[in-house]
Amino acid sequence: MKPLTLCLCICLAFTLLDCSQTKKEVEVKEPSLKEALKDKFLIGTALNLNQIWGKDTLAVNIVKRQFSAIVAENCMKSMYLQPKEGEFYFNDADRFVDFGEQNGLFITGHTLIWHSQAPGWFFTDDKGKDVSKKVLIERIKNHITTVISRYKGRIKGWDVVNEAILDDGSWRDSKFYQIIGEDFIPLAFRFAHEADPDAELYYNDYNEWHAGKRDAIVKLIKSLKDSGLRIDAVGMQGHIGMDYPNLEEYKAAIDAYVSAGVKVMITELDLSALPSPRQKNIGANVSDTAAYRQEMNPYTGGLPDSVATAWTQRMGDFFNLFIANSEHIKRVTLWGVMDADSWKNDYPMPGRTDYALLFDREYKAKQIVKEIIEKANANSDTTTNSK
Numbered sequence: 001m002k003p004l005t006l007c008l009c010i011c012l013a014f015t016l017l018d019c020s021q022t023k024k025e026v027e028v029k030e031p032s033l034k035e036a037l038k039d040k041f042l043i044g045t046a047l048n049l050n051q052i053w054g055k056d057t058l059a060v061n062i063v064k065r066q067f068s069a070i071v072a073e074n075c076m077k078s079m080y081l082q083p084k085e086g087e088f089y090f091n092d093a094d095r096f097v098d099f100g101e102q103n104g105l106f107i108t109g110h111t112l113i114w115h116s117q118a119p120g121w122f123f124t125d126d127k128g129k130d131v132s133k134k135v136l137i138e139r140i141k142n143h144i145t146t147v148i149s150r151y152k153g154r155i156k157g158w159d160v161v162n163e164a165i166l167d168d169g170s171w172r173d174s175k176f177y178q179i180i181g182e183d184f185i186p187l188a189f190r191f192a193h194e195a196d197p198d199a200e201l202y203y204n205d206y207n208e209w210h211a212g213k214r215d216a217i218v219k220l221i222k223s224l225k226d227s228g229l230r231i232d233a234v235g236m237q238g239h240i241g242m243d244y245p246n247l248e249e250y251k252a253a254i255d256a257y258v259s260a261g262v263k264v265m266i267t268e269l270d271l272s273a274l275p276s277p278r279q280k281n282i283g284a285n286v287s288d289t290a291a292y293r294q295e296m297n298p299y300t301g302g303l304p305d306s307v308a309t310a311w312t313q314r315m316g317d318f319f320n321l322f323i324a325n326s327e328h329i330k331r332v333t334l335w336g337v338m339d340a341d342s343w344k345n346d347y348p349m350p351g352r353t354d355y356a357l358l359f360d361r362e363y364k365a366k367q368i369v370k371e372i373i374e375k376a377n378a379n380s381d382t383t384t385n386s387k
């Protein structure tokens with residue numbers, strides 16, 4: 001090699017080395033959500049199977065870097081954990097819990113008793129008829145005891161009952177309710193506590209800012225407490241839209257739950273950027289779907305700047321609320337890592353392109369991530385957290 005070429009090669013090598021060092025430093029120095037929010041609340045995400053099994057490495061890197069808590073999006077629901085009576089399938093859930101422990105993440109179990117994604121056998125006998133109250137209570141007990149005991153001391157908190165109350169405050173007419181009556185809730189909390197007395201226990205629901213539902217949940221919390229049962233927090237699913245709910249309603253609900261003597265967790269946060277087929281009560285009722293309409297899917301080629309700005313502003317307003325109330329909020333969990341994986345692409349209307357989460361379809365952090373970090377840092381001298 002000629003001396004000039006050699007010299008050029010060495011210079012290039014140093015330049016490349018220098019660049020990669022600078023990049024490394026930038027990566028190391030860039031603050032993360034979990035660091036910025038560590039004195040406020042846990043910041044979590046739901047994991048899907050590709051993430052749990054390490055296939056989606058880009059998402060896994062985001063989870064490790066940005067989040068301090070995880071929940072399984074689907075694999076711990078009863079239809080997956082106990083597809084046939086007495087036959088449990090724990091492979092995915094085991095892997096999920098291992099992942100959480102290996103990465104020092106707070107692990108929540110979701111969800112023990114839910115009308116949706118429950119296996120059909122749970123409620124019926126071998127002739128297809130509804131089982132008796134006694135049999136259903138036995139099945140609930142067996143499911144809860146088996147699942148919680150397996151992860152005793154490792155899963156720190158459980159969504160014990162999910163979505164048992166409707167927006168107007170009446171009981172959901174689920175099989176649990178039809179066969180057992182409202183007692184299925186205290187029973188589930190009792191069985192959960194007996195299986196792991198140290199685990200935190202939660203009631204989780206959507207639209208909990210609706211006054212009717214809010215008041216019914218407050219009543220439920222009080223009655224559980226009056227019966228000497230453990231309930232640590234209410235999980236407020238945060239399936240929100242650009243025009244619902246308003247921040248005052250949401251704040252009033254947080255205050256109501258806190259006054260009833262529990263912590264609050266924002267458990268399934270996503271903000272749909274799309275128009276909603278119904279007003280104000282979209283929530284997450286799995287059966288409230290609408291047929292696809294082209295005009296309801298306006299942003300297939302990307303969000304226009306004005307909508308992206310409004311989205312960032314609105315998500316930022318919610319994080320301002322969470323940070324201002326962090327004394328009472330234990331955890332804020334996003335319902336997924338990046339936009340392409342969000343269930344909102346198919347709910348309430350299938351086949352749309354939504355932009356509901358903090359990371360975009362290229363796995364890039366959206367502007368809001370930087371803003372949340374700034375908000376947390378700006379607030380860090382003013383709030384102390386006892387959690």
Ligand code: 9MR
Pocket residue numbers: 073074116117162237268284286343
């Ligand atoms: O995000 C979940 C989606 O992948 C499933 O198809 C759906 C089935 O009902 O459940 C979704 O998660 C739900 C969560 O477990 C409970 N609250 C409402 C969520 C959205 O339906």
